[in-house]
Amino acid sequence: MRLAHPLPPNSVIGILGGGQLGRMLALAAARLGLRCHIYAPEADSPAFQVAAAFTCAAYDDRDALEAFAAAVDVVTYEFENVPAETASILGRLKPLAPGAEALATSQDRFVEKTFLAGIGLETAPFAAVDDEAGLERAVARIGRPSILKTRRFGYDGKGQTTLRAETALAAAWAQIGARPAILEGFVAFEKEVSVIAARGWDGAIAVYDVPENRHANHILHQSIVPAAIAPETAAEAREIAARIAAALDYVGVIGVELFFARGQGAERLIVNEIAPRVHNSGHWTMDACTVSQFEQHIRAVAGWPLGSPERHSDVIMTNLLGEDAENWQNLAREPHSGLHLYGKAECRAGRKMGHINRLTPRQG
Amino acid sequence: MRLAHPLPPNSVIGILGGGQLGRMLALAAARLGLRCHIYAPEADSPAFQVAAAFTCAAYDDRDALEAFAAAVDVVTYEFENVPAETASILGRLKPLAPGAEALATSQDRFVEKTFLAGIGLETAPFAAVDDEAGLERAVARIGRPSILKTRRFGYDGKGQTTLRAETALAAAWAQIGARPAILEGFVAFEKEVSVIAARGWDGAIAVYDVPENRHANHILHQSIVPAAIAPETAAEAREIAARIAAALDYVGVIGVELFFARGQGAERLIVNEIAPRVHNSGHWTMDACTVSQFEQHIRAVAGWPLGSPERHSDVIMTNLLGEDAENWQNLAREPHSGLHLYGKAECRAGRKMGHINRLTPRQG
Numbered sequence: 001m002r003l004a005h006p007l008p009p010n011s012v013i014g015i016l017g018g019g020q021l022g023r024m025l026a027l028a029a030a031r032l033g034l035r036c037h038i039y040a041p042e043a044d045s046p047a048f049q050v051a052a053a054f055t056c057a058a059y060d061d062r063d064a065l066e067a068f069a070a071a072v073d074v075v076t077y078e079f080e081n082v083p084a085e086t087a088s089i090l091g092r093l094k095p096l097a098p099g100a101e102a103l104a105t106s107q108d109r110f111v112e113k114t115f116l117a118g119i120g121l122e123t124a125p126f127a128a129v130d131d132e133a134g135l136e137r138a139v140a141r142i143g144r145p146s147i148l149k150t151r152r153f154g155y156d157g158k159g160q161t162t163l164r165a166e167t168a169l170a171a172a173w174a175q176i177g178a179r180p181a182i183l184e185g186f187v188a189f190e191k192e193v194s195v196i197a198a199r200g201w202d203g204a205i206a207v208y209d210v211p212e213n214r215h216a217n218h219i220l221h222q223s224i225v226p227a228a229i230a231p232e233t234a235a236e237a238r239e240i241a242a243r244i245a246a247a248l249d250y251v252g253v254i255g256v257e258l259f260f261a262r263g264q265g266a267e268r269l270i271v272n273e274i275a276p277r278v279h280n281s282g283h284w285t286m287d288a289c290t291v292s293q294f295e296q297h298i299r300a301v302a303g304w305p306l307g308s309p310e311r312h313s314d315v316i317m318t319n320l321l322g323e324d325a326e327n328w329q330n331l332a333r334e335p336h337s338g339l340h341l342y343g344k345a346e347c348r349a350g351r352k353m354g355h356i357n358r359l360t361p362r363q364g
Numbered sequence: 365m366r367l368a369h370p371l372p373p374n375s376v377i378g379i380l381g382g383g384q385l386g387r388m389l390a391l392a393a394a395r396l397g398l399r400c401h402i403y404a405p406e407a408d409s410p411a412f413q414v415a416a417a418f419t420c421a422a423y424d425d426r427d428a429l430e431a432f433a434a435a436v437d438v439v440t441y442e443f444e445n446v447p448a449e450t451a452s453i454l455g456r457l458k459p460l461a462p463g464a465e466a467l468a469t470s471q472d473r474f475v476e477k478t479f480l481a482g483i484g485l486e487t488a489p490f491a492a493v494d495d496e497a498g499l500e501r502a503v504a505r506i507g508r509p510s511i512l513k514t515r516r517f518g519y520d521g522k523g524q525t526t527l528r529a530e531t532a533l534a535a536a537w538a539q540i541g542a543r544p545a546i547l548e549g550f551v552a553f554e555k556e557v558s559v560i561a562a563r564g565w566d567g568a569i570a571v572y573d574v575p576e577n578r579h580a581n582h583i584l585h586q587s588i589v590p591a592a593i594a595p596e597t598a599a600e601a602r603e604i605a606a607r608i609a610a611a612l613d614y615v616g617v618i619g620v621e622l623f624f625a626r627g628q629g630a631e632r633l634i635v636n637e638i639a640p641r642v643h644n645s646g647h648w649t650m651d652a653c654t655v656s657q658f659e660q661h662i663r664a665v666a667g668w669p670l671g672s673p674e675r676h677s678d679v680i681m682t683n684l685l686g687e688d689a690e691n692w693q694n695l696a697r698e699p700h701s702g703l704h705l706y707g708k709a710e711c712r713a714g715r716k717m718g719h720i721n722r723l724t725p726r727q728g
Binding site for chain 1: 370373390415651677689693697702703704
């Protein structure tokens with residue numbers, strides 16, 4: 001179902017997922033005079049604290065989903081692992097953005113890579129793996145080192161393992177749970193970058209500047225904006241994101257992760273994966289832009305004009321994981337810095353507790 | 365009661381008042397991982413939509429106030445007309461910021477002017493008026509034109525009337541409701557400016573740049589930042605606000621309204637009034653500064669380090685009154701602009717429905 005008209009102030013945005021992304025979406029919607037209704041199964045969801053209404057129920061609770069759909073004007077989500085059946089129920093009752101195609105594409109690494117290659121974008125070499133014999137065939141084709149990943153439900157390095165020369169294939173296959181998988185060839189990249197883009201119901205596109213992303217233990221540590229890459233390469237990255245969004249008839253904010261490599265002196269971009277939602281590598285927009293990725297997503301799904309993605313400052317976003325956030329008093333003291341804490345009651349090692357955006361004057 | 369220690373994330377800020385100021389305070393608190401509990405008598409209070417908890421009860425409901433105090437870690441407010449008894453009940457149970465002295469001083473125009481004059485600041489000539497005979501004596505001293513204002517509960521031009529040469533004093537006295545009043549001499553000012561300052565429990569001070577404020581029908585229309593006044597005058601205005609905050613042992617954000625006049629070529633500042641709360645003329649900080657006045661107030665009352673009040677852009681804030689907000693689609697389309705709508709269900713003529721901050725690169 002498509003949105004019939006732009007949603008006026010006081011309309012209700014339904015959001016599946018109650019974590020920090022849902023919370024920041026709700027805060028951004030409130031700025032525009034829109035109300036949020038959060039749907040999440042966890043009783044202590046941080047987004048519940050800032051929403052006009054919430055439903056605490058399982059994603060397969062059909063009655064709760066129908067009542068939720070009746071209470072909202074549009075449905076969106078903060079995570080890509082929304083069950084297909086949930087999306088299907090809601091999408092029949094209310095406009096759902098991003099749509100079912102974007103969700104299905106990004107939920108399965110093999111479907112995703114096939115889609116990307118199909119629209120002419122460079123990806124790592126890849127092959128589907130359905131069983132141990134299939135893994136042997138894939139290794140014969142892709143070689144080693146390579147990475148074996150489950151097709152579904154992986155994030156932050158979970159559900160994947162590296163195949164080195166000495167790795168026993170049976171052990172690797174067991175390690176990822178003997179589930180449908182994809183084998184990806186190694187890309188000798190120099191750095192990782194990403195693009196945060198937004199697309200409206202009307203096809204309008206807005207694309208933010210490109211950050212360089214640094215990871216630690218498979219979790220994003222920092223996004224540095226702008227990335228130190230040639231302006232033409234940055235423009236190409238933005239163009240790739242716009243092309244992906246258009247091909248999916250996408251509505252909302254999309255995150256596109258890319259590898260940046262250099263071959264024979266030329267800069268090269270290889271698409272790694274897409275996230276059909278606001279993205280951790282876009283958190284810098286909250287302090288360096290007038291319209292953040294969260295407001296941009298709300299604008300897109302609500303049928304509002306997209307905001308200018310222009311950046312007034314250079315910025316380094318640093319995630320605060322686990323006990324990093326216990327340093328809040330010193331972080332709050334830093335000048336030219338936007339501090340964001342997520343209202344999570346429990347602090348666990350590696351858990352995303354907040355982030356800080358450190359601004360410097362724009363260099364160009 | 366003073367705050368014993370800085371309030372860690374997930375602490376609860378109690379806010380009296382559920383209008384747009386309470387709402388923007390709650391949104392700012394959420395950014396820092398603090399929870400808000402709003403207390404307001406109106407069932408459709410916009411701040412309820414974004415708060416972790418709310419109490420809908422009258423300000424003289426002692427049971428509700430005591431339950432509210434038990435549920436929060438500090439109490440603040442969005443409006444200066446908090447009943448003294450309400451403040452007294454809460455202040456005995458939990459830290460209250462700004463404190464009772466600031467509240468008492470700003471609630472009564474005569475007490476306020478006496479305080480300002482007492483710390484050596486220039487104000488308009490003024491005299492207390494308790495009855496019609498007193499009004500005659502005051503006019504004999506202050507002259508005409510002058511302005512008769514109720515001592516208490518005036519805002520946005522309400523509860524005041526101008527005495528011109530032909531005005532009958534009895535009629536003027538009746539018009540303001542024959543209530544305890546103050547007569548203020550006219551100030552021949554060139555423009556109105558204001559200062560938004562914050563002071564912490566530890567006495568730390570942070571002061572934002574000075575806006576020029578333009579009014580229409582006694583309601584703020586625009587704040588233009590920076591005001592076109594000499595740098596030394598701007599510095600003096602900031603110094604005046606800091607002096608007022610220190611003299612009141614103030615905790616939180618304070619708004620100080622001043623008249624800017626020119627006499628024999630020299631620039632002069634006359635203090636008009638103080639508001640013991642975040643202030644409409646500080647809304648520009650939401651888009652032109654990394655730490656807005658709302659976050660600054662939350663930091664101050666929660667015992668956090670104050671943020672840098674530095675401004676990265678020049679800005680004009682324009683209030684959206686009544687049907688101005690119906691133009692939201694065009695306003696949302698403007699580049700370099702932060703649009704804020706307050707989630708008010710009913711649009712009435714002259715009602716503050718939102719504001720827009722139009723940014724331009726900082727000129728110096």
